[in-house]
Every structure is written in structure tokens, then in C-alpha cells.
Amino acid sequence: MNFELLVFYFLATILLFAGLRVVTARHPVHAALYLVLAFFTGAGLWLLLEAEFLAITLVLVYIGAVMVLFLFVVMMMNLNIEKMRDGFWSNLPLAAFVGILMAIEMSLVLTVAGRTIGSDPHAHAAGYSNTKELGRLIYTDYVYPFELAAVILLVAIVAAIAITLRRRTGTKHQDPAWQVRVKRDDRVRLVSMPAEKEGD
Amino acid sequence: MTFVTPNLIPALSEIFVLIMASLILVVDVFLSNRNRYISYALTQLTLLGAAWITISSGSTDVVYTFNGMFVGDVMANMLKMMTYLAVSAMLVYSRSYIQLRNLFTxxxxxxxxxxxxxxxxxxxxxxFLTLYLGLxxxxxxxxxxxxxxxxxAQATEAAMKYFVLGALASGLLLYGMSMIYGATGSLEISKVAAAIQHGDGGRxxxxxxLVFIVAGLAFKLGVVPFHMWIPDVYQGAPTAVTLFIGSAPKIAAFAFVMRLLAEGLNGLVHDWQGMLIIMAVLSMAIGNLAAIAQTNIKRMLAYSTISHMGFLLLGILSGTLNGYSSSMFYVLAYVLMSLGSFGMILLLSRKGFEAENLDDFKGLNQRKPWYAFMLLLIMFSMAGVPPTVGFYAKLSVLQAALSAGYLWLVVFAVLMSVIGAFYYLRIIKLMYFDAPLDQAPIESQPDSSMLISLNGMAVLALGILPQPLMALCAYSIQKSLL
Incomplete structure (x- = not known):
């Protein structure tokens, strides 16, 4: 057993454990933290496969952005954990059935008769850059789906703004730009009045 | 590491539409509400331009570009032309409706x-990747x-349901695609087909x-047992959007089924035939029976869509070129009828009033005889009464199913369409033999009332002379699926 294999089994064990804990953890914050651990070890596995760009993106995007957002939401929502766990035992048979079914299907895919998928990954030459390869593929062979994905993001932006942006009239909000342009005449009114009350 | 610039000519119309959509997005920011019609005009111009590009750049050969991810063939060109037509008609029908409801943005x-x-x-x-991204x-x-x-609140609820179920369907579809990829080692439709033909991958x-892919497709088409979103979405959405959902996307869904099942998984025809038969039978039964009980016409038309999609499957499940072309004819005829029927709801609606209950159609003949006649034609066509286009559409898919040897299925389909005729004819009865409940004058824009006349006449004309369109469908299927 060489060193790489050892690292693989080490990471894979942590990944499986973390994945299991995501589902079984009692507290949603713990579950989210275990998910972070799962992503992190997953990124480690990708590094083993020399897919360093994907590994770094996974850490940056999923752990750095998505999971932090997730944690914020979980912490802010003040979830009633006991109530959420109510359905656990009644849903367990169905969930177990679906889980087992998926496990069977995955093993079927991996053991297709007369064909092995995912043959042993072999190491690349020294000058190989995964990032460069990925970039080359995305901007050449896969440029059409790449552009389409960009259009989908554009649609998401348009839709999000169209559905949520409201211009309310009559709200009492402050406009700093307008505030600093204030002149003396806007604020101070000089009223000429006699020094003493008349006709007393 | 050489890179050949892909041939952009076949995808010119897509590029044009993308550029124009982005342009309208920017131009619209600078428009005041009074000048909003400029966006509308630009949109219609886009459709016109795209149609011109599709006609002038279309060839009769099958052309691949973008590294085998994009295909241009006769079927694609023809379906695209019909899509432009349907979208353009939808915009004309809904113009005044969305203006009155602050959606003219x-x-x-x-x-x-x-x-x-x-x-x-x-x-x-x-x-598979581009299919999914397009979807x-x-x-x-x-x-x-x-x-x-x-x-x-109704529209928000409908959107929520649509989104959640749609996401589920996409997940199913992706899962199915990943399994096909696992078995054949490719995502390219022609390579998948070749691998299956070659006997690669475990059955x-x-x-x-295939099961997952068919389930995902069924969601998108809206056939039983994956139909539950259709009535709620059709009823909850603004009618202009319902008209949109009910028309052009059906053409795309047909293309989707063709690309996946008829081109990619053709080698598994015996496997998907059985699944489609079950779904077709259930759709025709549940769609037609549930439609009888509806009092809301949008909901009724939603169930009618379900049954029509069941009929559409009849042609596809026969697995022959003849069956595919009759299904193509069916989907085009259906889009025409769907445009007309939802368009009529839009025409009869006015500010603060939606003509969405069956009772709103009572006595339409006394209020606006011409509209009543147009709706009569469209309803006859939906029911499949000759000499309207719906009759020939039903006839051709039934012939296809019969030639594939499914006599019992054909008998069942005919029985179901007889049941379905009840609720279409009920609308005609309401229009012609009942007294109007509502005497408000029907105000309509000249463009949309002209379009409804064209629409109704097209339903009749294509019913009397179905041959040109049928020949066109047969030609495009033959040219594309070889």
C-alpha cells in the first residue's frame, strides 16, 4: 500500500463519516459544519486526482460562500429542532428504501457487464496543469454550453430583480447625496421681528 | 492543441435572439412607461429577424457544429419557425391584457x-448537456x-409549485442522463445511439x-402520473403567461422527446414504448374525465392539455417515422388550438375582470357573434370534429398507433375523445344557447381580433387542406432522422 492510497482511504473515511453525520446530527448547525468537513475532504480527494482547480473552487465557492450563507440562515432562523425531528421515524422506511435503491443503482453502474468505468487514474506528466486543461476545454469544445450557462445566470439576475425590486413611493429614506448638497437657505430662515413684544 | 473555430452559421438565429434580448434589456432601462411599446416592437422585430435568418441560413442537410453539440436539420428549422410564430401570436394576444395589469414591462x-x-x-x-441547459x-x-x-397570491403559489416540481423533474432527468452516460460513456446523442446499437453497456x-429520463420528460410534457403541476400553474399564472406556457414550449417539449427517445435511445424503443403506452392511457383517461368537473376554463383547458399530450404520445410510441411525423403534426395543430382558446380568454378579459369561468362565456353569440364562431371552430377542433385540424391530427396519430399494432389503444383513445367532446361542446352550448350573464361591451384591439380570426380560419383551413402541413412534417422528419 503506497502513500497515496493511504491518504485516499484516510480522506474517504472522514468523508463518509462526515456525510453520515450531516444526516444524523441532532443540531442543524452541527450538520452544516459536518457538511463543510465533507466538502473539505472531497476537495482533498480531488487534489489527489490532480484536479487542483476543482479542489480550490470547491473550497472557495462551497465552503467559503455557500456554506457560510447556509450557516447564517440556520443560525438566524431559530429553528425548532424537536418539531423538525418529528417526522424522522415515520419517514425512515421510505428514505431507507430510496437510499438502498440508489446504492444498488450506483453499484450497477460501476459494475456494468463487460466494461469497467473509472479505470485506475494514472498520474500525468510533470508539466500538466489541470487548470489550463479545464480552461482549454471550457473555452473550446464546451464553449456553447458554457455560454448557455452564462445566459441562464443572466436570466436568474433579471428574474430576481424583476420579482423582488419594489420602488415604493413616500418612504422616508435618506439620500446622502442630496443631504450634502444642502444650502444655508434650505435650513435657516431669517425672520425679522421686533426686539420686544409690541402693544403690551 | 489546435482549436477550430466552430461554424457559427447554423446557430445564427440563436445568436441573433441572444443579442437582441440583451439589447432590449438595456434599451428598456432608458424608456419611460409611455414609450414601453418600443420594447414590444423590438421583440416582434426580433422574432421576424430570427425567422428570416432561419429561412435564409437553413439547409436541408443535417449540420453539426460546436463540436457536435448543436445540430441544424429540417425538423429543427421547421419547429423553430413554428416557435417564432407561436411566440409572436402570444405577444399580440396578450398586449392589452398585460398593459392593463402592469405587466407591460x-x-x-x-x-x-x-x-x-x-x-x-x-x-x-x-x-445531453445542451438539451439540459436549454431546458x-x-x-x-x-x-x-x-x-x-x-x-x-395565486400566481406566487403557482410559481412556487412549478419551480419545486420542475426542479424535481430536472433532477430526475439529470440522474437518468448520468446513468446513460455511465453505461455508454458519451453524452453526445449520436454516440449514445451508436453505443446502444453496438450493444455496449448493461441493459x-x-x-x-431510461426510466428516469422518461419520468423527467413526462414532467415537462405534463402527462399522467406527472401532471399535477399543470392545472395549478395554468390557473394561477396570469392568462398571458398561461397562453405562453400552453403554446410554444409544447413544440420544444416535442423536440426534446424526439432528440432523446427517437434519436438517442432509439435502440431501447421496446423499453420506452411500454412506458409511453401506460402514460398515454392514463393521460387520456384522467385528463378527459377531470376536465368535465371543472368550472374554471383555464383549469379545464389544463386538463385538456393533459389529454392532448396523451394523444401526442400515441404517435411517438409507435416508434416509426410515420408516427413521429403525425405527432409533429399533432403538436403543431395543438399549439394552434391552444393559442386560439387562451387568446379568446385574453380577448374577453378587461381591466379588473378575468373571463376565466365557464359562465363568463354564456351567451357570447349575442354579445359578439364572430368571436363565438371562432371559439366554436377551435372547440370543434379540440374535440376532433371534422373538418377542423384537430380531427386530422387525431386521425393521423391513431393511424400511426394502429399501424404499430395497438388496436386496443386506438379504441380506448377514440372512447376517451368521445368523453372529451362533452366538455368542449358544453362551451359551445353555453355560447349559443344560454343568456349572457354579463352585458359589458367587449372591447378589443384591432390586432388581436384580427389574429383570432386568422387563428380560427387557420384551424378550419388546415382541417380542409391538411396535406401541405402533413407533407412538410413527414419531409422534415424523414430528412432529420436517418
């Missing part, structure tokens, strides 16, 4: 154009169009993947 047009771009991508996809582009635009009327895995 740039976002509406931009989202419609992006949805159409998604349909075009689906129609021209030759790769997502279409679906995301549709979800947001449904939700655009954000102060309406079990392929069948598993």
Missing part, C-alpha cells in the same frame, strides 16, 4: 425571449414569468436510466 419581453432561446437550444440540441433556460424563464405578478443500467 421590459422584463416580460426579455424573459419571453430568453425562454424562446431556451426552446431553440432544445430544438437544436445534439448533446433549464426555458424553465427558469417560465418560473419567473409566472411569478412576475408578485402581488397575486439494466440503460433501462434504469
Amino acid at each position: 421590459g422584463e416580460f419581453f426579455v424573459l419571453v425571449l430568453f425562454a424562446m432561446l431556451g426552446m431553440m437550444v432544445m430544438i437544436s440540441a445534439s448533446h 433549464e433556460l426555458l424553465s427558469l424563464s417560465l418560473y419567473s414569468l409566472v411569478a412576475l405578478q408578485r402581488d397575486s 439494466t443500467v440503460l433501462a434504469f436510466g
Whole structure:
């Protein structure tokens, strides 16, 4: 057993454990933290496969952005954990059935008769850059789906703004730009009045 | 590491639509509400331009570009032309409706154009990845169009349901595609077909993947048992959006089924035939029976859509070129009828009033005889009464199913369409033999009332002379699926 294999089994064990804990953890914050651990070890596995760009993106995007957002939401929502766990035992048979079914299907895919998928990954030459390869593929062979994905993001932006942006009239909000342009005449009114009350 | 610039000519119409949609997005920001019609005009011009490009750049050969991810063939060109036509008609019908409901905004047009771009991508996809991305582009635009009327609780609920179920369907579809990829080692439709023909990959895995793919497709088509979103979305969405969902995306869904089942998984025809038979039988039964009980016409038409999609499957499940072309004819005829029927709801609606209950159609003959006659033609066509186009559409898919040897299925379909005739004819009865409940004058724009006349006449004309369109469908299928 060489060193790489050892690292693989080490990471894979942590990944499986973390994945299991995501589902079984009692507290949603713990579950989210275990998910972070799962992503992190997953990124480690990708590094083993020399897919360093994907590994770094996974850490940056999923752990750095998505999971932090997730944690914020979980912490802010003040979830009633006991109530959420109510359905656990009644849903367990169905969930177990679906889980087992998926496990069977995955093993079927991996053991297709007369064909092995995912043959042993072999190491690349020294000058190989995964990032460069990925970039080359995305901007050449896969440029059409790449552009389409960009259009989908554009649609998401348009839709999000169209559905949520409201211009309310009559709200009492402050406009700093307008505030600093204030002149003396806007604020101070000089009223000429006699020094003493008349006709007393 | 050489890179050949892909041939952009076949995808010119997609590129044009994308550029115009982005342009309208920017131009609209600078328009005041009074000048909003400029966005509308630009959208219509986009459709016209795209049609011109598709005609002038279309060839009769099958052309692949973008590294085998995009295919241009006769079927794609023809379906795209029909999509432009349907979207354009939808915009004309809904113009005054959306103006009165504060939906006459740039976002509406931009989202419609992006949805159409998604349909075009689906129609021209030759790769699972582009099929999926096109579908997502279409679906995301549709979800947001449904939700655009954000102060309406009904529309928001419909959008939510549509989004959740649509996401589920996409997940199923992706899962199925990943299994097919696992079994054949490719995502390119022609390579998948070749691998299956060659006998690569385990039958079990392929069948598993197929089940998920068919389930995902069934969601998108809206056939039983994956139909539950259709009535709620059709009823909850603003009628203009319902008209949109009910028309052009059906063409794209047909193309989607063709690309996946008839081109990619043709080698598994015996496996998917059985699944489609079950879904067709259930759709025709549940769609027609449930439609009888509806009092809301949008909901009734939603169930009628379900039954029509069941009929559409009859042609596809026969698995022959003849069956595919009759299904293509069916979907085009259906889009025509769907445009007319939802268009009529839009025409009869006015500010603060939706003509969405069956009772609103009472005595239409006394209020506006010409409209009543047009709706009569469209309803006859939906029911499949000769000499309207719906009759020939039904006849051709039934012939296809019969020639594939499914006599019992044909008998069942005919029985179901007899049951279905009841609720279509009920509308005609309401229009001609009942007294109107509502005497308010029907105000209509000249463009949309002209269009409804054209629409009704087309239903009749294509019914009397179905041969040219049928020949066109047969020709495009023959040219594309070889």
C-alpha cells in the first residue's frame, strides 16, 4: 500500500463519516459544519486526482460562500429542532428504501457487464496543469454550453430583480447625496421681528 | 492543441435572439412607461429577424457544429419557425391584457425571449448537456414569468409549485442522463445511439436510466402520473403567461422527446414504448374525465392539455417515422388550438375582470357573434370534429398507433375523445344557447381580433387542406432522422 492510497482511504473515511453525520446530527448547525468537513475532504480527494482547480473552487465557492450563507440562515432562523425531528421515524422506511435503491443503482453502474468505468487514474506528466486543461476545454469544445450557462445566470439576475425590486413611493429614506448638497437657505430662515413684544 | 473555430452559421438565429434580448434589456432601462411599446416592437422585430435568418441560413442537410453539440436539420428549422410564430401570436394576444395589469414591462419581453432561446437550444440540441441547459433556460424563464405578478397570491403559489416540481423533474432527468452516460460513456446523442446499437453497456443500467429520463420528460410534457403541476400553474399564472406556457414550449417539449427517445435511445424503443403506452392511457383517461368537473376554463383547458399530450404520445410510441411525423403534426395543430382558446380568454378579459369561468362565456353569440364562431371552430377542433385540424391530427396519430399494432389503444383513445367532446361542446352550448350573464361591451384591439380570426380560419383551413402541413412534417422528419 503506497502513500497515496493511504491518504485516499484516510480522506474517504472522514468523508463518509462526515456525510453520515450531516444526516444524523441532532443540531442543524452541527450538520452544516459536518457538511463543510465533507466538502473539505472531497476537495482533498480531488487534489489527489490532480484536479487542483476543482479542489480550490470547491473550497472557495462551497465552503467559503455557500456554506457560510447556509450557516447564517440556520443560525438566524431559530429553528425548532424537536418539531423538525418529528417526522424522522415515520419517514425512515421510505428514505431507507430510496437510499438502498440508489446504492444498488450506483453499484450497477460501476459494475456494468463487460466494461469497467473509472479505470485506475494514472498520474500525468510533470508539466500538466489541470487548470489550463479545464480552461482549454471550457473555452473550446464546451464553449456553447458554457455560454448557455452564462445566459441562464443572466436570466436568474433579471428574474430576481424583476420579482423582488419594489420602488415604493413616500418612504422616508435618506439620500446622502442630496443631504450634502444642502444650502444655508434650505435650513435657516431669517425672520425679522421686533426686539420686544409690541402693544403690551 | 489546435482549436477550430466552430461554424457559427447554423446557430445564427440563436445568436441573433441572444443579442437582441440583451439589447432590449438595456434599451428598456432608458424608456419611460409611455414609450414601453418600443420594447414590444423590438421583440416582434426580433422574432421576424430570427425567422428570416432561419429561412435564409437553413439547409436541408443535417449540420453539426460546436463540436457536435448543436445540430441544424429540417425538423429543427421547421419547429423553430413554428416557435417564432407561436411566440409572436402570444405577444399580440396578450398586449392589452398585460398593459392593463402592469405587466407591460421590459422584463416580460426579455424573459419571453430568453425562454424562446431556451426552446431553440432544445430544438437544436445534439448533446445531453445542451438539451439540459436549454431546458433549464426555458424553465427558469417560465418560473419567473409566472411569478412576475408578485402581488397575486395565486400566481406566487403557482410559481412556487412549478419551480419545486420542475426542479424535481430536472433532477430526475439529470440522474437518468448520468446513468446513460455511465453505461455508454458519451453524452453526445449520436454516440449514445451508436453505443446502444453496438450493444455496449448493461441493459439494466440503460433501462434504469431510461426510466428516469422518461419520468423527467413526462414532467415537462405534463402527462399522467406527472401532471399535477399543470392545472395549478395554468390557473394561477396570469392568462398571458398561461397562453405562453400552453403554446410554444409544447413544440420544444416535442423536440426534446424526439432528440432523446427517437434519436438517442432509439435502440431501447421496446423499453420506452411500454412506458409511453401506460402514460398515454392514463393521460387520456384522467385528463378527459377531470376536465368535465371543472368550472374554471383555464383549469379545464389544463386538463385538456393533459389529454392532448396523451394523444401526442400515441404517435411517438409507435416508434416509426410515420408516427413521429403525425405527432409533429399533432403538436403543431395543438399549439394552434391552444393559442386560439387562451387568446379568446385574453380577448374577453378587461381591466379588473378575468373571463376565466365557464359562465363568463354564456351567451357570447349575442354579445359578439364572430368571436363565438371562432371559439366554436377551435372547440370543434379540440374535440376532433371534422373538418377542423384537430380531427386530422387525431386521425393521423391513431393511424400511426394502429399501424404499430395497438388496436386496443386506438379504441380506448377514440372512447376517451368521445368523453372529451362533452366538455368542449358544453362551451359551445353555453355560447349559443344560454343568456349572457354579463352585458359589458367587449372591447378589443384591432390586432388581436384580427389574429383570432386568422387563428380560427387557420384551424378550419388546415382541417380542409391538411396535406401541405402533413407533407412538410413527414419531409422534415424523414430528412432529420436517418
